[in-house]
Amino acid sequence: MSITWGRESAARLGMSRREFLGFCTAMAASMGLSAVAGEAMAEAILAPRRPAVIWLALQECTGCTESMLRAEHPTLEKLILEIISLDYNEALMAGAGHQAEAARRASMAANHGKYVLVLEGAIPEKDGGIYCKIGGQTAKAMVLEAAAGAAAVIAIGSCASWGGMPSTPPNPTGCVGAPSIIKDKPVVTIPGCPPNPYNFLSTVVHFLTFGKLPELDHLGRPKFAYSRLIHENCERRAHFDNGRFAMEFGDAGHRAGYCLYRLGCKGPETYANCPSILFGDVGSGSWPVGTGHPCIGCTEQHVGFEKPIHALAALAGQTPPATYPRIVEEQGQGATLASAGVLVAVAAAAAGGGGMVMHNIGKREAESERDTRREEGK
Numbered sequence: 001m002s003i004t005w006g007r008e009s010a011a012r013l014g015m016s017r018r019e020f021l022g023f024c025t026a027m028a029a030s031m032g033l034s035a036v037a038g039e040a041m042a043e044a045i046l047a048p049r050r051p052a053v054i055w056l057a058l059q060e061c062t063g064c065t066e067s068m069l070r071a072e073h074p075t076l077e078k079l080i081l082e083i084i085s086l087d088y089n090e091a092l093m094a095g096a097g098h099q100a101e102a103a104r105r106a107s108m109a110a111n112h113g114k115y116v117l118v119l120e121g122a123i124p125e126k127d128g129g130i131y132c133k134i135g136g137q138t139a140k141a142m143v144l145e146a147a148a149g150a151a152a153v154i155a156i157g158s159c160a161s162w163g164g165m166p167s168t169p170p171n172p173t174g175c176v177g178a179p180s181i182i183k184d185k186p187v188v189t190i191p192g193c194p195p196n197p198y199n200f201l202s203t204v205v206h207f208l209t210f211g212k213l214p215e216l217d218h219l220g221r222p223k224f225a226y227s228r229l230i231h232e233n234c235e236r237r238a239h240f241d242n243g244r245f246a247m248e249f250g251d252a253g254h255r256a257g258y259c260l261y262r263l264g265c266k267g268p269e270t271y272a273n274c275p276s277i278l279f280g281d282v283g284s285g286s287w288p289v290g291t292g293h294p295c296i297g298c299t300e301q302h303v304g305f306e307k308p309i310h311a312l313a314a315l316a317g318q319t320p321p322a323t324y325p326r327i328v329e330e331q332g333q334g335a336t337l338a339s340a341g342v343l344v345a346v347a348a349a350a351a352g353g354g355g356m357v358m359h360n361i362g363k364r365e366a367e368s369e370r371d372t373r374r375e376e377g378k
Contacts, residue, residue: 027202041209051208052107052115054146055089058139059132059166059175060121064157065091067194070280071201084116084204090134101135108149116204117150119143119178122159122166126174140181147182152207154188155179156200161189161220162301169306179220188213189220191272193298193305198277199225221271221299229316230267230295233275236260249292260289261313266297266304268313 015023021042028038057065086092087107088100095103107115121139124131129138137145147153155178158164162177179187190200203222206214214222231237239245239259246254247262254263261268267289274295278286288295297303297313 027198027205041205050083050085051151052085052087052111053089053118054087054104054107054115054150055092055118055120056134056139056142056146057090058119058121058123058143058160059173060157060159060164062091062120063194064120064160065089068197068200071197084208087111087115098135104146108146112149114151115149116207117146117153119153119155119160120157122163122173122175122177123181124173124175126172131173131175143178143181147185150185152188152213153178153182153185154190154200154203155220156190157195158191158193158298158304161191164191164193165305186213186216187220188216188222190225191221191299195299196225196272196274196277196279199273217271219301225273226271226299228271228273230270230272230274230289233273234267234289235275236289254292260292260294263294264309264311264313265289265294266300266307266313267295268315269303270295270297270300270313272299 021038024042025038028041055065088104090096090100093100093103121132123129123139123143125140129140132139134142155161159166159175160178162179163171163175164177166173166175167177177189179189188203190203192199199222202224203214206212206222214224217223217226219226231240234240236257236259239257240261244253244256244258245262246256246258246260248254249263254260259265274287275289278290280286294309296305296309297307298305303313
């Protein structure tokens with residue numbers, strides 16, 4: 001790649017040229033782009049001008065910001081100090097009170113039409129939106145004001161994307177997600193509780209590189225991250241296809257790493273790339289299903305936080321029959337109707353298979369005898 005790299009670049013990003021190029025190439029690959037796009041991303045990140053970012057925290061738990069703090073490629077301080085200019089974020093900025101609000105308004109005025117607006121948390125609408133105020137201004141009014149001058153709007157986390165946990169019934173504050181408030185421009189949604197930080201980083205870098213947002217689905221989610229069901233790439237999929245399920249937490253199937261569908265895993269109806277890119281930069285197993293817990297479907301509006309964990313996921317294909325036996329039947333207990341049915345089926349299959357084997361053996365013996373007689377006749 002023909003990018004300008006020197007000691008200043010290495011010090012600025014805290015990584016070697018090889019590590020930096022590897023990061024850009026991997027990011028491009030994760031979005032289904034070519035190596036040429038990786039080079040363009042590298043050039044955009046190294047550009048001297050850093051885009052301003054206004055990050056509003058609304059009705060939320062700060063989990064999305066916490067998720068960003070765990071990013072390693074690059075680390076958050078490199079992102080906000082060297083790649084972008086994070087001009088406003090209540091949790092991370094040094095200023096507070098009137099000083100912080102003055103900095104936000106100054107940045108919005110100086111970068112009108114150019115800054116990136118990031119929204120974290122749901123937006124209350126009931127009773128005029130009085131249930132979330134910042135500096136005397138309701139969250140809804142603040143969002144609309146900031147969105148008016150933004151070049152791009154990104155809703156990070158399930159709360160900002162569609163209301164998340166605060167919007168579950170009875171939803172006492174009448175909160176909604178950003179797309180329900182902002183109607184005059186597209187809103188990129190990065191759902192998850194918390195979302196994977198690299199889905200956010202990749203979206204921001206794509207915008208910095210190409211001056212436009214990545215391709216989105218009908219819910220505003222980047223297709224590079226939310227176009228495939230978790231079920232399709234799950235490390236336990238082979239167990240699902242072969243009818244091997246954990247029936248209780250801690251049973252033999254659960255300890256053996258069997259499929260968690262019967263424990264309420266929502267992977268078959270949840271679109272996200274969790275099993276592909278994992279969480280926390282700690283390698284294998286660093287995602288809910290990998291650690292033995294069913295997916296709760298947090299990236300889907302009417303699945304996560306609304307559908308009980310014990311409720312089975314809706315499948316695009318055929319649902320596995322409920323007659324699969326337990327991994328280990330309890331001793332001293334009679335065979336269950338389910339296990340008895342399976343045993344009968346196995347016995348029938350074995351009998352049929354045995355009959356076919358005996359038939360083939362008899363056929364081969366008869367052919368061998370005919371061959372012997374033919375030879376003796378000669």
